[in-house]
Amino acid sequence: MKQEFFTLRWTGAELQLIDQTLLPGTIAYIELNSYEAVSDAILHMKVRGAPAIGIAAAYGMVLAAKAAPATDLSSFRAALSQAASHLVKSRPTAVNLHWAVERLLSQAEASDALAIPDIIHALEQEAVLIHDEDRQINRAIGENLLTLLKDGDTVLTHCNAGALATSEYGTALSVFYLAQEKGIRLKAYADETRPRLQGARLTAFELLHNGVDVTLICDNMAAVVMAQGKIDAVIVGCDRVAANGDTANKIGTFNVSILAKHFGIPFYIAAPTPTIDLCCTSGADIPIEERSSREITMIDQHRIAPEGIKTYNPAFDVTPAAHITAIVTEKGIVYPPYTEHLSKLFE
Amino acid sequence: MKQEFFTLRWTGAELQLIDQTLLPGTIAYIELNSYEAVSDAILHMKVRGAPAIGIAAAYGMVLAAKAAPATDLSSFRAALSQAASHLVKSRPTAVNLHWAVERLLSQAEASDALAIPDIIHALEQEAVLIHDEDRQINRAIGENLLTLLKDGDTVLTHCNAGALATSEYGTALSVFYLAQEKGIRLKAYADETRPRLQGARLTAFELLHNGVDVTLICDNMAAVVMAQGKIDAVIVGCDRVAANGDTANKIGTFNVSILAKHFGIPFYIAAPTPTIDLCCTSGADIPIEERSSREITMIDQHRIAPEGIKTYNPAFDVTPAAHITAIVTEKGIVYPPYTEHLSKLFE
Numbered sequence: 001m002k003q004e005f006f007t008l009r010w011t012g013a014e015l016q017l018i019d020q021t022l023l024p025g026t027i028a029y030i031e032l033n034s035y036e037a038v039s040d041a042i043l044h045m046k047v048r049g050a051p052a053i054g055i056a057a058a059y060g061m062v063l064a065a066k067a068a069p070a071t072d073l074s075s076f077r078a079a080l081s082q083a084a085s086h087l088v089k090s091r092p093t094a095v096n097l098h099w100a101v102e103r104l105l106s107q108a109e110a111s112d113a114l115a116i117p118d119i120i121h122a123l124e125q126e127a128v129l130i131h132d133e134d135r136q137i138n139r140a141i142g143e144n145l146l147t148l149l150k151d152g153d154t155v156l157t158h159c160n161a162g163a164l165a166t167s168e169y170g171t172a173l174s175v176f177y178l179a180q181e182k183g184i185r186l187k188a189y190a191d192e193t194r195p196r197l198q199g200a201r202l203t204a205f206e207l208l209h210n211g212v213d214v215t216l217i218c219d220n221m222a223a224v225v226m227a228q229g230k231i232d233a234v235i236v237g238c239d240r241v242a243a244n245g246d247t248a249n250k251i252g253t254f255n256v257s258i259l260a261k262h263f264g265i266p267f268y269i270a271a272p273t274p275t276i277d278l279c280c281t282s283g284a285d286i287p288i289e290e291r292s293s294r295e296i297t298m299i300d301q302h303r304i305a306p307e308g309i310k311t312y313n314p315a316f317d318v319t320p321a322a323h324i325t326a327i328v329t330e331k332g333i334v335y336p337p338y339t340e341h342l343s344k345l346f347e
Numbered sequence: 348m349k350q351e352f353f354t355l356r357w358t359g360a361e362l363q364l365i366d367q368t369l370l371p372g373t374i375a376y377i378e379l380n381s382y383e384a385v386s387d388a389i390l391h392m393k394v395r396g397a398p399a400i401g402i403a404a405a406y407g408m409v410l411a412a413k414a415a416p417a418t419d420l421s422s423f424r425a426a427l428s429q430a431a432s433h434l435v436k437s438r439p440t441a442v443n444l445h446w447a448v449e450r451l452l453s454q455a456e457a458s459d460a461l462a463i464p465d466i467i468h469a470l471e472q473e474a475v476l477i478h479d480e481d482r483q484i485n486r487a488i489g490e491n492l493l494t495l496l497k498d499g500d501t502v503l504t505h506c507n508a509g510a511l512a513t514s515e516y517g518t519a520l521s522v523f524y525l526a527q528e529k530g531i532r533l534k535a536y537a538d539e540t541r542p543r544l545q546g547a548r549l550t551a552f553e554l555l556h557n558g559v560d561v562t563l564i565c566d567n568m569a570a571v572v573m574a575q576g577k578i579d580a581v582i583v584g585c586d587r588v589a590a591n592g593d594t595a596n597k598i599g600t601f602n603v604s605i606l607a608k609h610f611g612i613p614f615y616i617a618a619p620t621p622t623i624d625l626c627c628t629s630g631a632d633i634p635i636e637e638r639s640s641r642e643i644t645m646i647d648q649h650r651i652a653p654e655g656i657k658t659y660n661p662a663f664d665v666t667p668a669a670h671i672t673a674i675v676t677e678k679g680i681v682y683p684p685y686t687e688h689l690s691k692l693f694e
Contacts (some may be wrong), residue, residue, distance in 0.1 A: 024654075201651060204652050204656045213657075215657045215658060216659075217643070217658065217660075218566070219541065219567040220541060220566040223602040224602075227601070251571070252567025252568070255567045255570040259605055262609070296539065302649050303371075304539075305551050306371035307371075309551045312562050312568065313568075317568075317570065
């Protein structure tokens with residue numbers, strides 16, 4: 001995939017990120033050289049998207065290891081563990097963050113017999129591996145999604161589960177890039193995705209820049225385009241999939257799933273297996289982050305609602321398994337009943 | 348109803364309007380003394396809301412009559428007729444605009460035997476009557492809506508069908524103001540209503556300023572609050588009701604109606620009878636205005652989507668009659684089958 005920007009890059013000494021809060025107006029990169037800076041970038045959504053957050057957190061752990069006291073192993077491990085809990089707190093809903101941090105902690109434990117510089121080296125290799133795996137996972141998800149579509153189809157997506165949410169390709173959006181490589185014509189409709197407008201700012205930006213035919217709509221226009229017969233399938237990413245198939249994703253996904261059900265349109269979740277959390281029995285167990293009122297009342301520095309207005313701003317919602325036609329992973333397409341079929345992926 | 352602002356006021360010489368494009372930040376009034384200025388204010392949504400547009404257009408006709416050549420009747424009538432077609436074109440979806448202009452034209456015709464100054468006087472009386480009737484219609488709609496709710500209920504509304512959309516009270520929002528007068532406790536959730544944010548800018552503003560307990564959400568959060576059991580009923584206004592009950596209203600209303608149906612929540616349309624258009628057989632006959640791409644890609648002067656992005660921006664959608672629990676008019680509550688029951692209102 002050739003693109004004019006990159007989402008994240010590891011130099012060996014620092015993590016470089018495109019600052020997603022400045023898109024689509026400005027393409028600018030930030031350089032992070034501490035785990036605190038990584039955590040801060042996650043918290044302020046300079047990097048977002050469950051897979052990208054996971055990769056960033058893995059490099060955050062490497063930066064923590066490099067800055068940790070290298071004199072004795074117990075101080076070193078205490079520093080790592082502190083960094084881990086700091087990073088995990090930056091966003092509660094995405095399971096990849098937790099998963100990546102745990103994977104680095106396990107690596108540190110497995111490398112216990114080594115000297116500290118060698119442990120750091122092993123951690124760096126593990127983070128790079130997570131990064132590489134993500135790229136391959138996305139291509140495989142795209143290949144699997146393509147089997148569910150036909151030439152000429154139009155797909156509605158919500159939020160941004162694209163190149164900007166991952167290492168490259170994206171999860172939900174990988175299908176557009178792979179279709180392009182194969183000469184299959186797919187069109188996209190992108191929900192703008194209030195309140196943070198990831199659809200308008202990010203999905204519209206990356207699809208447009210990469211030559212995909214994309215039409216931007218407001219979230220509340222999805223019913224009309226569906227009723228007009230314009231949408232053949234809905235494909236969205238996810239922040240966490242529970243064992244029963246209930247799926248947490250950006251606020252508004254649940255809404256779209258009800259519309260898709262109403263119109264009989266297939267509704268697919270693009271889910272890398274690290275996003276599947278078998279420890280969560282159902283959606284009721286997934287913590288939903290509530291974010292600042294400012295996201296609703298202000299657009300950047302511009303006020304769009306009266307001072308003093310009360311708001312409700314959940315960052316995610318849970319789409320019940322019953323609304324999901326299939327969960328598409330890098331290991332294959334999973335159909336209901338999900339409780340039975342999702343667990344098989346991990347056997 | 349006591350409020351800190353007025354929507355429109357006729358001085359006898361000019362029409363004063365609150366400039367709704369400046370809300371909620373600035374309360375400022377504009378003075379219009381020609382029908383062209385009125386048409387322009389409607390086109391640019393300085394005044395909006397089907398009933399308010401109708402009243403404004405009626406005064407626009409009075410201003411046209413005052414400016415028309417008073418020398419001979421045929422020139423006078425030609426000028427009136429030209430003003431009428433100019434005004435009607437300013438927004439195609441709301442039927443009240445057409446209805447009010449036609450009512451003024453009929454009045455002019457009925458006054459044919461009078462001298463021109465007396466015709467102008469009769470037109471002014473007719474416009475004032477439309478204005479007064481609207482206030483009474485809104486109170487009656489509110490009274491009827493109240494019979495469908497109980498103390499402690501929470502109502503979701505979309506767009507602005509409030510005091511700012513009418514002479515006073517509003518259609519959908521009248522229920523909150525009447526409840527307040529009667530000591531009945533009702534809470535409101537307001538959809539922000541992209542792209543023009545009438546929910547955030549206008550509904551949140553007027554309910555908050557009038558002491559109603561209101562929570563602002565993004566359009567795509569309605570499913571979550573419904574799933575949480577927070578919503579007892581949905582009440583929205585309308586721009587045109589067809590003979591079969593299909594209802595055109597602000598974009599996103601159709602979306603909410605599908606959600607309400609999914610969750611088994613009653614969905615009510617607040618409809619002054621001038622908004623009911625028996626000449627439209629069904630929603631398919633209602634013209635839907637498409638507005639500028641800028642409304643989606645910019646918030647005021649602030650760009651939120653990439654340059655060159657394609658958009659789709661219908662200003663209204665049509666909620667099928669099957670999704671509507673009842674249509675609440677000033678003459679009573681109308682239940683399905685609408686084709687039969689709506690026509691009875693006009694017998």
